[in-house]
């Protein structure tokens with residue numbers, strides 16, 4: 124349960140050289156804690172291991188996994204590219220000073236005003252999801268007399284073995300154009316003929332939490348074969364390809380995960396060989412890690428309020444957060460483990476960790492072994508860096524927790540904890556009328 128980036132100093136668990144007791148004192152709980160060095164090292168693994176001397180590679184951080192000005196500032200300084208999927212994410216990226224040319228705009232239903240925002244800010248790449256979107260974009264570009272680079276999202280029709288909500292490439296998926304669609308060649312012909320759109324290649328994304336490398340290899344074969352077929356049929360050179368994200372990482376310590384240092388070089392070698400075999404003029408190959416870049420760096424710290432015995436089942440450890448700061452257990456059945464951070468745990472027993480929100484489903488962990496949790500103990504759930512903070516809700520008017528980065532013994536506040544006053548933002552008072 125203790126992760127490699129954590130250590131005990133005396134009776135206090137430390138992350139990035141900072142004790143959780145100190146973080147509790149300074150920022151209160153629930154608290155999202157991010158190990159900055161682990162994030163930076165993971166980004167470096169992606170940049171160093173997914174590299175080729177045959178083509179350029181792009182590591183595109185999928186900002187939907189976790190975004191705020193601080194982490195986007197890190198992304199900028201590390202030189203990663205950035206995926207956004209909404210006007211809000213695009214706004215934040217621009218505010219964080221990301222070079223617009225490094226921004227890729229995704230989503231199955233980009234709104235007209237979002238496309239206008241992308242055009243006006245000269246962002247680097249739009250990933251077209253469907254033909255209605257193509258027509259909308261082409262019309263807008265015509266008005267602005269601007270040309271834009273696009274990738275077309277292809278659904279390769281692979282079924283991966285993750286949760287149904289996080290599979291994206293089934294035949295009934297809402298994302299992209301299905302590779303088996305007979306109209307596809309004509310669609311691509313139409314896009315190529317458009318004077319305002321430069322179709323540079325294809326994109327696919329097979330799902331999330333995929334821990335078997337073979338699915339990505341299969342995806343790359345399908346998409347590269349498809350690229351070859353289209354360039355033969357249409358006499359056109361495609362220079363870009365992007366295989367999306369979805370690289371699986373563990374949540375519980377013992378979960379399966381892709382070993383990135385091992386997998387990425389194998390994957391790039393396979394792509395090089397396949398491109399060579401097909402003799403394709405590919406210049407840029409991209410991937411879009413979200414979770415695998417940020418998840419392991421993040422943990423959530425809670426304070427235990429009490430332990431409640433129930434008539435049946437495990438004793439409940441009540442903590443001061445819950446599904447408002449991490450919806451994933453109730454939404455996807457996500458499983459985590461936990462440890463107590465303010466005392467060394469001896470003889471452990473099984474407990475269930477429950478949040479404080481008014482839903483029976485507000486259970487953070489169904490079963491976890493803990494050593495005598497008591498009131499005011501600090502409970503840390505590791506590997507919560509992705510899709511938690513960004514999926515928060517204000518249900519029960521819970522206050523949005525602070526986000527703090529830790530590195531080399533220092534802590535850096537990235538997002539302030541909300542106050543009760545903040546709950547009034549955008550609220551208008553009722554006025555008696557007659």
Ligand SMILES: *Cc1c(COP(=O)(O)O)cnc(C)c1O
Pocket residue numbers: 185187188206229328330331332367368369370411412413414415509
């Ligand atoms: C969500 C998403 C990603 C990132 O997925 P992870 O599982 O977080 O790596 C990448 N590309 C696209 C198009 C996505 O929708």
